[in-house]
Amino acid sequence: MNPALQERTRKFDAPASATSVRRLRHRVAEALGDWGIVDRADDVIHSCAEILANALAHGQTEVLTVHLDARDGWLRLTVPDNNPYPPYPADADRDDEDGRGVMLMTALADAWGFRAADDGKCVFAEFDISSYASK
Template identity: 35%
Template structure:
């Protein structure tokens, strides 16, 4: 299921976001998951293991909540496109130069759109959580006709906690 932690796994790059080109990441991890309800739990378990190996336990709670939300969405929405030779959901993470990147890819081309949930609604808040718990996110069409949601965290110098905004390098 998982394909190593040694940097040999190919992970799609995110363009226009500094530090997110995980194809050149120092460390990478990738896992393929089925369109099943239990996949969010498998993704959390896999990512938790890797974050602990990479000494990133300080950011673990935020990353695990984000990966669970995105995989749960991929199960619901990506399953709609299942069938025509699709393999499943891909979860990939990479670490490079103080940036942790996460990619969740499914086979539904519809890109996520943040919305405001009505009072009492049981869904519609996931992207608000992703926005609140990360340094940023974007979505892009994938080469297989689906989409990939990319999330990143700018890490503090100790690599174990999210950096505070004023601790981040300024663009010149």
């Protein structure tokens, strides 16, 4: 059966640190490779890095967690944190080194958003992987 049509989930945790953002990004890349999801891998990995960086900077959490859920031709990446405030687009100047995460997620993901959780929020990005059904 085609990887995009199979239901698959993975969860990765690591202590909240810049090193962990890199490590989790690599684990997501490995999972996508295991599942045969290559065409959208860069979009997923870059979105993951942006969401994790935001959770690290503003999420008030000691552990970074990434949930991957692939089903029905869609991949959902979710990162919970302890900050109840939603992500918002920053007004970054050309020379600013940060403030473009929401803009990048909007460009890379087919959909993204957040939902409130008891202890903060979960930020998610969704990717259409249904094109794998024809491969």
